[in-house]
Amino acid sequence: MDERDWQILKVLYEKKNITKTAQSLYISQPSLTKRIQQIEKEYDQAIISRGAKGVQFTPQGEYLVKCADEMLGRLRQIKETVQNMGDEISGTLRLGVSNYITRHKLPGLLKLFREQFPKVNYKVTTGWSCEVFDHVYNREVHIGIVRGDYQWGEAKHLLFEENICITSKEKIELQDLPSMPRIQYHTDPTLKSLIDNWWTRTFSEPPLIGMEVDKADTCKEMVVNGLGYGILPSVLIEDHSSLYHINLQNEKGKPLVRKTWMLYHQESLELKVVKEFVEVVKKLDFKNDI
Template identity: 70%
Template sequence: MDERDWLILKALYEKKNITKAAYQLYISQPSLTKRIQHIEKEFNTVIIERGKRGVQFTPQGEYLAKCADEMLLNLQTIRETVLNMSEEVTGTLRLAVSNYFTLHKLPKLLKLFRKKFPLVDFKVRTGWSRDVFNLVYNHEVHIGIVRGDYQWSDAKCLLFEENLCITSRDEIKLVDLPASPRIDYGTDPALKAIIDNWWSRNFSGPGTIGMEVDKGETCKEMVINGLGYGILPSVLVDQHQELHKIKLLDEDNQPIVRKTWMLYHEKSMEMNLISEFVRFVQTLDFLQDL
């Protein structure tokens, strides 16, 4: 079996449909069917059966399909290792990045890095920080950039810190928060827990949710237009001098900060591409240069 065969098994197992798998892989249905027959002949077993509900995998086929991710990752690692034997910095850098960082900092960062190393390509996955953490933990990406503190025992680098603050267009007092309309927004569980814990320490009852929006950027725009207050990371609102901000404080009356980390495996620094990227990021002042 070659890489194409493992990709076929992976796609077919996910789609459970010959037509959809062929479309995803940009090949014809007859070609896909022929490759499946070739795999079955190689292992001397039936791996799929067709029914009214689409493709059904036999136990042998399901086992092979579940091996596909591991085999594809091994092939990718082999390819990267061979490329790394050259002194030239080349290859594909696989990144997983939190949503905020992707929107506000990643494009400039990758542009600067590619300017220095033009032969480098990027494969980027974005999402909530918890998902990013899992991707780098499971070696599915080379480097993860997360917001918040996670139990990570391997190599990491602190990129920057931000305060959490109550933000409003008009001045507001803490005592008035429970009765004031708050604009809530979707965020990762870690940040939500920080905000909820702060609230429970300071107020005996729930607040008044006047609006629920998809993300922090939308919340900020609603606040700017006077539709309520939001509890937001300072990096979203620092440039808006017209807004009123109150920093959240912990039990010791110290500002509550949220850190952004770059996570990676120390062993991966043996690869030129990854070591160069890590060193490049460490030389940047993220709040000024990006």
């Protein structure tokens, strides 16, 4: 079995469907079926069965799937080690990046890094910060950029801080919020918890949700158009000086802030491409330089 075979097993186990697996791996269904048959021939065992509920794995197939992550990780490690032996900075840098940073900061950051190290390739995984944290923790990426505080015992670097604030088109009073329409949006659980805890400490009644939208950027646009207020990270409204805002405070009267971190395992710095990327980021004023 080669790297492609292990990848096929992993994706097929996730999709439980031949058609979806073939589409995901950009191969034809006949080619995928033939490859599975070759794996079964190699081990002289059936590894899957097909039924009304889709593809089901036999015990032998389940065991091979468990081996897939280990084998793919080992093959990736071998490739990275070989690439790391050269004098030139090259190879694939695996990054996990939160949604906001992906949209607003990552393109400029990668452009800056590529100007210095043109032979580096990138594999970027995006999502909520909690998902990115899992990717870093499980060593699926070299470096993660997350918003919010996580229990992390390895290397990390603070990129920037931002206030959490009530934002509206017109001036509003804090005590009036429970009776005013709030624009709710989907966000990372850590920010949602931060906002919800502040609200329950401050008010004895729930907020009046006027509408629910997909993300904080959409919420901001609704606020700009006077459709309600939002509770947003300050970085989103810095270019809208006309908006009224009130910085939230914790129980000690200090500003409620959200931190953005770069997380990585110390041993990852043994890879030249990771070390160079970390050094470049550390030299930046991340909030203002990109």
